[in-house]
Amino acid sequence: MSLIEVEGLAVHYGGIRAVKGIDLRVEEGEVVCLIGANGAGKTSSMRALAGLLPAAAGTIRYAGTDITALPVHLRARRGISMVPEGRGVFPRLTVAENLRMGAYFRTDSAGIAADLERVYGLFPRLRERRAQTGGTLSGGEQQMLAIARALMSRPRLLLLDEPSMGLAPLAVQTIFETIRLIAAQGMTLLLIEQNARLALESSSRGYVLEGGRIVHQDDSTALLASPKVRAAYLGA
Amino acid sequence: MDVLLQQLVNGLILGSLYALVALGYTMVYGILELINFAHGEIVMLGALVSVTVLGVLVAAGVPVPLALLLALAAAVLVCMATGVLVERIAYRPLRNAPRLAPLITAIGVSIVLQNLAMILWGRQYLSFPPVLAPQVYAWHGASVSNVQLLIVAVAALTMGTLLLLVQRTRLGRAMRATAQNREVAGLMGVDVNRVIAATFAVGSALAAVAGLLIASYYGIAHYNMGFLLGLKAFSAAVLGGIGNIPGALLGGLLLGVIESLGAGYIGDLTGGFLGSHYQDIFAFFILILVLIFRPSGLLGERVADRA
Numbered sequence: 001m002s003l004i005e006v007e008g009l010a011v012h013y014g015g016i017r018a019v020k021g022i023d024l025r026v027e028e029g030e031v032v033c034l035i036g037a038n039g040a041g042k043t044s045s046m047r048a049l050a051g052l053l054p055a056a057a058g059t060i061r062y063a064g065t066d067i068t069a070l071p072v073h074l075r076a077r078r079g080i081s082m083v084p085e086g087r088g089v090f091p092r093l094t095v096a097e098n099l100r101m102g103a104y105f106r107t108d109s110a111g112i113a114a115d116l117e118r119v120y121g122l123f124p125r126l127r128e129r130r131a132q133t134g135g136t137l138s139g140g141e142q143q144m145l146a147i148a149r150a151l152m153s154r155p156r157l158l159l160l161d162e163p164s165m166g167l168a169p170l171a172v173q174t175i176f177e178t179i180r181l182i183a184a185q186g187m188t189l190l191l192i193e194q195n196a197r198l199a200l201e202s203s204s205r206g207y208v209l210e211g212g213r214i215v216h217q218d219d220s221t222a223l224l225a226s227p228k229v230r231a232a233y234l235g236a
Numbered sequence: 237m238d239v240l241l242q243q244l245v246n247g248l249i250l251g252s253l254y255a256l257v258a259l260g261y262t263m264v265y266g267i268l269e270l271i272n273f274a275h276g277e278i279v280m281l282g283a284l285v286s287v288t289v290l291g292v293l294v295a296a297g298v299p300v301p302l303a304l305l306l307a308l309a310a311a312v313l314v315c316m317a318t319g320v321l322v323e324r325i326a327y328r329p330l331r332n333a334p335r336l337a338p339l340i341t342a343i344g345v346s347i348v349l350q351n352l353a354m355i356l357w358g359r360q361y362l363s364f365p366p367v368l369a370p371q372v373y374a375w376h377g378a379s380v381s382n383v384q385l386l387i388v389a390v391a392a393l394t395m396g397t398l399l400l401l402v403q404r405t406r407l408g409r410a411m412r413a414t415a416q417n418r419e420v421a422g423l424m425g426v427d428v429n430r431v432i433a434a435t436f437a438v439g440s441a442l443a444a445v446a447g448l449l450i451a452s453y454y455g456i457a458h459y460n461m462g463f464l465l466g467l468k469a470f471s472a473a474v475l476g477g478i479g480n481i482p483g484a485l486l487g488g489l490l491l492g493v494i495e496s497l498g499a500g501y502i503g504d505l506t507g508g509f510l511g512s513h514y515q516d517i518f519a520f521f522i523l524i525l526v527l528i529f530r531p532s533g534l535l536g537e538r539v540a541d542r543a
């Protein structure tokens with residue numbers, strides 16, 4: 001059984017049909033990427049999975065139950081955590097408060113304290129900045145904070161929307177090293193990236209979205225080798 | 237008597253009341269970007285309920301401190317229920333509507349509440365039962381009464397509790413997070429609707445406290461008292477920077493002081509042309525001046541900083 005399984009998902013903005021019926025699944029422990037050009041419908045699809053946008057059609061099954069109509073906060077409490085495009089750091093909460101918001105619905109204070117140590121271990125920079133407000137962090141630090149905050153909920157499924165957006169190459173490298181580390185520890189990940197090569201190199205399977213439809217899906221190594229994908233998304 | 241000191245003392249007392257009410261405006265604005273014009277009416281309800289309950293209890297021989305506490309509790313309950321109900325039925329359905337719609341609705345709610353109060357309590361002024369034997373203390377030429385001191389103490393205690401709630405508790409953190417980014421708060425597992433309802437509940441509880449204190453300060457309560465009061469408290473919130481909690485405190489105190497000083501000196505300043513009953517124009521005159529030079533208020537952030 002897949003951890004999350006989407007069938008015929010459509011997302012509309014008024015009359016605009018951004019996602020036109022896609023099928024997609026992620027197995028427990030798998031890292032899957034979603035690539036595609038600007039406006040292909042990647043963010044819209046992911047927001048529908050998290051519950052930020054309603055599904056105009058289709059079903060979303062998660063851990064064996066239909067969650068298509070479940071509100072966003074209840075999906076979060078069941079283990080779906082999303083790092084949104086643009087990071088969504090709370091600008092006037094401190095780093096420590098942002099992290100506590102990640103564990104908002106948890107009640108196991110010992111477990112929360114342990115996870116706080118863990119994310120500070122993953123991102124030592126955040127420990128140094130813990131008393132600073134989120135809005136004063138650099139772009140790379142904000143991305144670290146957003147990922148660390150998502151981890152504080154102990155998710156079963158982590159959704160990452162363009163973690164490399166707007167970051168300098170060095171920061172991108174740091175972020176992706178951590179993403180690979182998190183994946184190696186067994187986290188189930190769905191990853192959106194503009195940078196298709198990076199995405200395919202960090203995942204085991206991939207979907208290619210075009211105009212709101214999935215046009216290719218395969219193992220990431222196969223997609224990396226595919227002439228069509230290379231021509232359209234890898235500039236080769 | 238030292239007029240300056242006296243007017244400062246009066247201004248701070250009045251200002252602490254404005255601040256209590258301004259907090260309700262600023263909290264709701266912070267989380268919904270809605271100017272809840274009905275908030276002044278919630279204060280009015282708090283005043284009428286507490287005066288009524290207090291009158292009944294005192295007449296029935298209930299000891300004064302207990303009667304005061306019960307009157308406050310009744311006002312808090314009625315105000316919280318009204319505030320939450322108003323959010324649920326009037327504002328929530330318009331959450332994603334163009335901003336003018338909830339604004340006009342808020343004005344409508346304010347009129348409905350005023351008329352409701354008029355039907356329930358009538359048009360007459362209710363007087364605050366004389367439960368405390370007035371006692372006046374002189375201090376460096378200024379005088380202050382025991383009732384005034386009690387008002388300031390209760391207002392300060394209430395505001396201190398609010399600050400602790402917002403800064404130190406889980407609910408407070410959720411309120412701030414929701415105000416800063418509602419969507420992401422949802423992603424954190426926050427039930428945003430409940431947090432917004434809680435914000436209305438807390439703001440309305442402050443309004444209830446303010447209602448009782450204001451009724452005791454002026455000695456009367458009236459179905460119409462919420463309008464000008466609400467307008468002034470809203471101005472105080474804007475003066476301090478709407479959406480900003482310390483700003484509401486500062487704005488309230490400043491407005492109280494400005495108004496008192498204005499009332500004390502307006503006669504001299506205009507050669508007797510304007511009397512002290514023109515004090516209200518001071519508040520709004522200062523508000524306009526501040527908004528010209530600092531559109532985001534004294535402690536408000538630039539709008540671009542809002543996430």
Ligand SMILES: Nc1ncnc2c1ncn2[C@@H]1O[C@H](COP(=O)(O)OP(=O)(O)OP(=O)(O)O)[C@@H](O)[C@H]1O
Binds near residue numbers: 013016037038042044
């Ligand atoms: N709020 C909105 N209102 C109307 N149309 C929208 C909205 N958000 C997205 N769209 C449209 O939906 C389509 C898909 O957008 P989406 O953001 O999902 O693309 P994306 O693949 O994430 O693109 P990018 O790589 O640029 O982030 C686009 O045509 C976009 O213009």
Ligand SMILES: [Mg+2]
Binds near residue numbers: 042043044085162
């Ligand atoms: Mg996108």
